[in-house]
Amino acid sequence: MSDTLVDARGLRCPLPVIRLAAAAKDLPAGTELTVLSTDPAAKHDVPAWCRMRGHEHVGTREHRAGGSRDEDWDGWAVTVRLG
Amino acid sequence: MSHATPADPARSTTPGRVYLDNGGRAPWHPLARQAFEQSLADGWADPRRLHAEGRRAARLLDAAREAIAAVLGARTQEVHLTPGHTASLHAAVASAAAARRRAGSAVVVGAVERAAVLHAARLAGGGSAGAGGVAGTGGSDGTAEAPGPVPVDRFGRVDAEAMAVAVRAPGVALAALQHANGEVGTLQPVGAVHDAARAAGVPLLVDAGASVGHVAVPDAWDLLAADPADWGGPAGIGVLAVRQRVRTVPVGPEDEDPWAPGGVSVPLAFAAAVALQAVESDRVAQEARRRALVERVRAEVARIPDVEVVGDPDGRLPHVATFSFLYVDGEALVTELDRHGFAVGSGSACTASTLEPSHVLAAMGVLTHGNVRIALDRSTTADEVERFLAVLPGAVARVREMLGVGGL
Numbered sequence: 001m002s003d004t005l006v007d008a009r010g011l012r013c014p015l016p017v018i019r020l021a022a023a024a025k026d027l028p029a030g031t032e033l034t035v036l037s038t039d040p041a042a043k044h045d046v047p048a049w050c051r052m053r054g055h056e057h058v059g060t061r062e063h064r065a066g067g068s069r070d071e072d073w074d075g076w077a078v079t080v081r082l083g
Numbered sequence: 084m085s086h087a088t089p090a091d092p093a094r095s096t097t098p099g100r101v102y103l104d105n106g107g108r109a110p111w112h113p114l115a116r117q118a119f120e121q122s123l124a125d126g127w128a129d130p131r132r133l134h135a136e137g138r139r140a141a142r143l144l145d146a147a148r149e150a151i152a153a154v155l156g157a158r159t160q161e162v163h164l165t166p167g168h169t170a171s172l173h174a175a176v177a178s179a180a181a182a183r184r185r186a187g188s189a190v191v192v193g194a195v196e197r198a199a200v201l202h203a204a205r206l207a208g209g210g211s212a213g214a215g216g217v218a219g220t221g222g223s224d225g226t227a228e229a230p231g232p233v234p235v236d237r238f239g240r241v242d243a244e245a246m247a248v249a250v251r252a253p254g255v256a257l258a259a260l261q262h263a264n265g266e267v268g269t270l271q272p273v274g275a276v277h278d279a280a281r282a283a284g285v286p287l288l289v290d291a292g293a294s295v296g297h298v299a300v301p302d303a304w305d306l307l308a309a310d311p312a313d314w315g316g317p318a319g320i321g322v323l324a325v326r327q328r329v330r331t332v333p334v335g336p337e338d339e340d341p342w343a344p345g346g347v348s349v350p351l352a353f354a355a356a357v358a359l360q361a362v363e364s365d366r367v368a369q370e371a372r373r374r375a376l377v378e379r380v381r382a383e384v385a386r387i388p389d390v391e392v393v394g395d396p397d398g399r400l401p402h403v404a405t406f407s408f409l410y411v412d413g414e415a416l417v418t419e420l421d422r423h424g425f426a427v428g429s430g431s432a433c434t435a436s437t438l439e440p441s442h443v444l445a446a447m448g449v450l451t452h453g454n455v456r457i458a459l460d461r462s463t464t465a466d467e468v469e470r471f472l473a474v475l476p477g478a479v480a481r482v483r484e485m486l487g488v489g490g491l
Contacts, residue, residue: 013432014452018410021491041432041440041451048450
């Protein structure tokens with residue numbers, strides 16, 4: 001489980017990445033953050049942000065409303081570890 | 084519509100404007116305009132009729148196909164005219180795949196092909212035409228009846244080895260690989276992929292819509308689609324060359340011309356051919372001139388903080404440059420540049436009619452937001468490029484300021 005959750009659901013690109021970067025700003029290396037996004041660009045742009053900033057993209061999980069985990073939103077949870 | 088008279092009659096952008104979005108729809112070459120006017124006078128009749136007017140139109144149409152064939156390195160009878168580039172790609176995929184129904188129905192495609200190719204491939208392969216978006220690589224749509232697109236590297240270059248393996252799989256009807264990607268400029272390994280496809284007995288469709296008129300035409304193809312609107316000819320006409328050895332089956336209702344049911348416009352065809360001859364005549368010089376400008380753009384843009392200059396630095400089209408700015412809203416940046424007189428393209432989601440960003444940028448794994456794409460026309464001057472480079476850093480900074488991203 002991540003240390004910090006950034007809820008960027010409902011926000012359009014590039015805001016999910018900006019919210020994530022703002023949350024990561026003062027956190028120490030090794031911290032894990034997960035950003036929740038309903039904007040499909042985030043699943044591409046968060047890994048790209050990691051590469052540009054020297055962080056690690058841990059993984060991306062797709063959420064589907066009515067799916068097996070009984071979630072109520074469509075989107076992605078992208079987890080990163082700060083470098 | 085502005086009716087101001089610009090200095091160059093071939094360009095009717097408003098004075099003071101700099102148009103840098105010439106990919107797929109460039110201003111007409113001045114000789115294309117002349118040819119169009121001439122063939123309106125001489126070639127307005129239906130070329131299928133037997134009277135003198137019809138025969139005159141037919142002669143212009145034949146001349147157009149002959150001239151296009153000469154540039155493409157094809158026989159005249161191998162060159163077909165279509166209603167446009169998208170129609171060429173749709174028909175090429177459908178007709179070539181239909182002819183190989185016994186071998187299978189799968190169409191192997193690169194991940195950064197044009198949407199028209201991806202959609203036509205999905206339809207030919209038995210998928211629904213409109214369902215879902217265009218998948219990039221690594222998609223998790225577990226329905227594996229058709230092979231996924233062949234992945235690309237960070238530069239957008241298709242993995243030739245993976246594509247060679249894919250074309251050898253059972254059930255493959257056709258392979259499709261673009262000559263160059265029009266969004267990021269990267270040239271594709273069409274030679275190696277054509278060798279592999281030929282060895283497997285699979286025809287290769289090469290989408291050369293972004294490259295013909297700008298770089299030398301490859302000879303590694305079985306079907307080749309080229310786009311007059313991209314080389315300074317008119318829109319509303321397309322070119323599809325099919326080698327005589329390649330079997331195709333018309334997929335629409337019966338028509339005298341299955342590639343363009345009802346026939347094409349002779350003046351458009353003639354203007355397209357004259358434009359192609361004209362751009363080929365000084366292509367090498369134009370290639371070098373624009374390549375130098377694009378190299379300057381890529382180097383200067385790379386100095387702006389937090390930018391990814393995307394596409395292959397060397398194996399690329401000479402006139403296309405693409406870059407993505409971190410923490411920048413693509414729509415806001417296009418609007419900001421437009422306000423300052425510069426028209427540019429973008430692959431960012433917020434500039435498209437859908438939420439999905441460019442499948443090309445996504446497949447490459449580069450930043451999809453804050454994206455700007457420029458394609459230099461033959462008429463684009465060094466001064467216009469310098470003015471763009473002078474304005475761009477400030478425009479990026481203003482958009483970032485609006486989003487309050489300083490220090491991130």
